[in-house]
Amino acid sequence: MSKKNAFYAQSGGVTAVINASACGVIETARKHSDKIGNVYAGRNGIIGALAEDLIDTNKESAQAIAALRHTPSGGFGSCRFKLKGLEQSKREYERLIEVFKAHDIGYFFYNGGGDSADTCYKVSQLSEKMGFPVQAIHVPKTVDNDLPITDNCPGFGSVAKYIAVSTLEASYDVRSMAKTSTKVFVIEVMGRHAGWIAAAGGLVEDQGIPVVILFPEIKFNQEAFLAKCRQKVEEHGYVSVVVSEGAHWPDGKFLAEQGTRDAFGHAQLGGAAPVVANMIKEALGYKFHWAVADYLQRAARHLASKSDVEQAYALGRAAVEYALEGENSIMPTVVRKSSDPYVWEIGKAPLSEVANVEKMMPMEFITEDGFGITKACKEYLYPLIQGEDYPPYKNGLPDYVTLQNARVEKKLPAFNLD
Amino acid sequence: MSKKNAFYAQSGGVTAVINASACGVIETARKHSDKIGNVYAGRNGIIGALAEDLIDTNKESAQAIAALRHTPSGGFGSCRFKLKGLEQSKREYERLIEVFKAHDIGYFFYNGGGDSADTCYKVSQLSEKMGFPVQAIHVPKTVDNDLPITDNCPGFGSVAKYIAVSTLEASYDVRSMAKTSTKVFVIEVMGRHAGWIAAAGGLVEDQGIPVVILFPEIKFNQEAFLAKCRQKVEEHGYVSVVVSEGAHWPDGKFLAEQGTRDAFGHAQLGGAAPVVANMIKEALGYKFHWAVADYLQRAARHLASKSDVEQAYALGRAAVEYALEGENSIMPTVVRKSSDPYVWEIGKAPLSEVANVEKMMPMEFITEDGFGITKACKEYLYPLIQGEDYPPYKNGLPDYVTLQNARVEKKLPAFNLD
Numbered sequence: 001m002s003k004k005n006a007f008y009a010q011s012g013g014v015t016a017v018i019n020a021s022a023c024g025v026i027e028t029a030r031k032h033s034d035k036i037g038n039v040y041a042g043r044n045g046i047i048g049a050l051a052e053d054l055i056d057t058n059k060e061s062a063q064a065i066a067a068l069r070h071t072p073s074g075g076f077g078s079c080r081f082k083l084k085g086l087e088q089s090k091r092e093y094e095r096l097i098e099v100f101k102a103h104d105i106g107y108f109f110y111n112g113g114g115d116s117a118d119t120c121y122k123v124s125q126l127s128e129k130m131g132f133p134v135q136a137i138h139v140p141k142t143v144d145n146d147l148p149i150t151d152n153c154p155g156f157g158s159v160a161k162y163i164a165v166s167t168l169e170a171s172y173d174v175r176s177m178a179k180t181s182t183k184v185f186v187i188e189v190m191g192r193h194a195g196w197i198a199a200a201g202g203l204v205e206d207q208g209i210p211v212v213i214l215f216p217e218i219k220f221n222q223e224a225f226l227a228k229c230r231q232k233v234e235e236h237g238y239v240s241v242v243v244s245e246g247a248h249w250p251d252g253k254f255l256a257e258q259g260t261r262d263a264f265g266h267a268q269l270g271g272a273a274p275v276v277a278n279m280i281k282e283a284l285g286y287k288f289h290w291a292v293a294d295y296l297q298r299a300a301r302h303l304a305s306k307s308d309v310e311q312a313y314a315l316g317r318a319a320v321e322y323a324l325e326g327e328n329s330i331m332p333t334v335v336r337k338s339s340d341p342y343v344w345e346i347g348k349a350p351l352s353e354v355a356n357v358e359k360m361m362p363m364e365f366i367t368e369d370g371f372g373i374t375k376a377c378k379e380y381l382y383p384l385i386q387g388e389d390y391p392p393y394k395n396g397l398p399d400y401v402t403l404q405n406a407r408v409e410k411k412l413p414a415f416n417l418d
Numbered sequence: 419m420s421k422k423n424a425f426y427a428q429s430g431g432v433t434a435v436i437n438a439s440a441c442g443v444i445e446t447a448r449k450h451s452d453k454i455g456n457v458y459a460g461r462n463g464i465i466g467a468l469a470e471d472l473i474d475t476n477k478e479s480a481q482a483i484a485a486l487r488h489t490p491s492g493g494f495g496s497c498r499f500k501l502k503g504l505e506q507s508k509r510e511y512e513r514l515i516e517v518f519k520a521h522d523i524g525y526f527f528y529n530g531g532g533d534s535a536d537t538c539y540k541v542s543q544l545s546e547k548m549g550f551p552v553q554a555i556h557v558p559k560t561v562d563n564d565l566p567i568t569d570n571c572p573g574f575g576s577v578a579k580y581i582a583v584s585t586l587e588a589s590y591d592v593r594s595m596a597k598t599s600t601k602v603f604v605i606e607v608m609g610r611h612a613g614w615i616a617a618a619g620g621l622v623e624d625q626g627i628p629v630v631i632l633f634p635e636i637k638f639n640q641e642a643f644l645a646k647c648r649q650k651v652e653e654h655g656y657v658s659v660v661v662s663e664g665a666h667w668p669d670g671k672f673l674a675e676q677g678t679r680d681a682f683g684h685a686q687l688g689g690a691a692p693v694v695a696n697m698i699k700e701a702l703g704y705k706f707h708w709a710v711a712d713y714l715q716r717a718a719r720h721l722a723s724k725s726d727v728e729q730a731y732a733l734g735r736a737a738v739e740y741a742l743e744g745e746n747s748i749m750p751t752v753v754r755k756s757s758d759p760y761v762w763e764i765g766k767a768p769l770s771e772v773a774n775v776e777k778m779m780p781m782e783f784i785t786e787d788g789f790g791i792t793k794a795c796k797e798y799l800y801p802l803i804q805g806e807d808y809p810p811y812k813n814g815l816p817d818y819v820t821l822q823n824a825r826v827e828k829k830l831p832a833f834n835l836d
Contacts, residue, residue, distance in 0.1 A: 014594045044597035073590035079598040169717035176432045176492035179462035291712035299587035385814035396803035
């Protein structure tokens with residue numbers, strides 16, 4: 001095997017542990033410097049490849065690369081940019097080949113979710129369909145937890161832990177206040193299509209917390225929801241509501257898009273949480289508080305799940321090892337061997353079976369009334385939030401790394417990105 | 419000194435460390451069981467005293483009391499209930515005396531903010547004005563950081579740490595996304611009257627993060643704000659905005675109360691964050707994300723500041739020790755001896771000088787343009803977020819304690835709480 005350089009890029013929404021995968025890729029490539037030359041990272045994802053805006057990761061110290069493991073976000077920048085099919089986006093694929101040729105790139109590691117798996121799959125076909133030899137391996141990442149075959153997706157476990165811990169803490173708070181003040185706490189969480197993240201809030205039930213969940217999988221039934229909230233408050237004195245940003249009415253309209261308008265009559269982009277909180281107040285009269293976690297949940301490296309960090313790293317490492325074994329067009333996966341004790345190992349899946357397949361939350365994970373999670377769901381979730389993996393701190397704040405991100409000298413004419 | 423029982427209660431909004439003060443009070447009282455009998459806690463604050471709904475903390479194991487130190491919220495329940503002056507609320511004060519007499523209570527430890535300091539002050543006068551001997555000591559607590567004389571207030575340091583860390587993490591996230599997607603991240607924080615908490619978000623500037631703060635102390639200037647945001651985005655590619663819930667227009671109207679109405683025309687209680695985010699989008703066209711931290715910030719014991727936890731405990735301990743020295747009508751305080759290295763000790767302040775005095779943020783802590791914090795402010799804040807003090811975890815979640823809260827047998831007829 002002749003020595004080739006590698007390309008690595010981060011794609012889509014970033015997470016608390018996508019840099020841990022980057023760390024796994026780069027550290028492993030460095031261990032095999034007899035077979036892999038430089039690792040070039042795309043600045044802002046695949047755009048960096050198209051624009052020939054490559055980052056020379058060799059310029060980063062071992063210490064800086066190691067620090068990626070405990071640094072949230074995308075250290076090289078990410079992007080929301082989807083390549084279409086080989087035919088429709090032929091110009092872009094030809095440009096990728098030009099850039100790969102110019103920089104002697106033989107390995108393509110793409111770190112992302114469903115859309116990126118599809119792009120990676122197409123790149124993996126360049127060899128066969130366009131005669132350019134490149135091994136493309138997809139490193140899974142998505143807080144949405146919706147990639148198929150793999151038991152779970154890096155990024156999700158840490159969000160799940162963050163939401164479970166935050167819901168627990170805020171529930172203790174509202175419980176303290178409920179006698180004379182707040183009786184309802186509403187937290188809005190990510191997950192436009194699937195309720196994986198919302199489900200994590202349900203884990204606090206095992207701590208005696210009354211919780212009602214609004215899943216995107218379940219059409220919103222206002223009457224049943226209000227009755228459930230009233231019942232919990234009458235029984236416990238308070239209730240916590242976890243609402244997915246994707247919760248919607250039977251007609252498909254999101255709760256968050258309730259036709260809210262500002263003083264000038266402009267449609268206002270609000271959240272689902274204030275809508276739900278105001279709805280409860282109006283119908284039941286309970287005083288409320290609400291929070292919208294948004295980026296805080298997916299960036300919360302300070303509270304990352306240890307199993308999530310370990311898997312993110314292991315999947316990055318496995319991507320390189322599989323490449324060195326000659327693999328192409330695959331995604332390393334997490335294979336669960338046992339939930340209690342939690343035992344997992346790395347497997348692999350062909351990208352042809354990953355691309356364009358969305359894994360939904362099984363309906364048997366949601367209780368019959370539609371507002372809670374089942375024992376099977378808890379058994380699935382608990383292992384994913386196991387363990388803590390704190391970043392180092394300096395002066396009271398996490399000591400996260402910002403890389404130099406030195407540019408590799410360009411060799412090609414500019415490319416016009418549409 | 420004859421042996422008397424003690425009464426302890428939690429008041430107002432709870433925090434990540436108010437239970438650490440409870441732990442300090444109870445553990446110290448237990449060490450002096452020759453002088454202090456039982457510690458009775460008020461269930462839901464002072465209401466528990468008026469209703470003779472007392473909790474027998476002696477029924478809790480040493481282990482459970484020790485666990486209060488790492489458990490957020492108010493373990494005995496809190497309340498929002500303000501006693502008026504001795505004349506206007508005579509009936510309530512007489513009831514307090516009856517309950518204190520019935521349960522042989524000679525020490526009154528009240529753990530709260532400004533309003534509670536006032537109540538505690540009034541109780542401290544019962545001895546002189548109503549002939550009942552009780553020593554009343556106020557244990558400071560408030561995330562608003564607005565009690566006078568003490569250098570800072572327990573609860574604030576942990577919120578400050580949470581907001582600084584969350585702003586840092588979300589800023590890393592938006593920085594990764596900014597090339598093709600989100601360029602503005604807005605986080606809304608607590609602090610209706612004072613910008614202490616919002617100021618903490620400004621600490622991320624030292625990590626190279628462009629941040630714009632909207633303080634309640636500064637009348638909102640939309641034009642200057644938008645210009646500042648545009649400048650930061652043009653310079654850095656993105657910007658983080660920290661907006662206090664108390665940020666308001668020159669006419670005093672809160673940004674959060676922008677006349678937003680739902681589809682039915684009802685006034686909608688929204689947050690300041692979505693208002694600010696939409697305003698930027700409309701004027702500058704930047705894609706945004708926003709979060710409202712709400713209870714998450716004050717309940718986040720998982721990320722508590724070590725100095726905050728230590729001070730909360732030390733102030734609880736000092737309250738008991740001062741009582742045993744015969745003190746009445748005081749509040750133990752934090753005295754800063756040095757910022758770097760951070761050195762503090764416990765002092766005391768007469769309640770007559772604490773009650774009804776609100777400490778505002780010094781204007782020299784805010785930069786001249788009104789959107790940032792000064793070096794002096796940072797020097798004040800950094801020590802307060804120093805150190806981590808993680809709770810123990812079990813099964814992926816913090817192992818917080820829920821006390822038994824056994825009721826002390828009632829000896830008096832019921833009291834009608836208005």
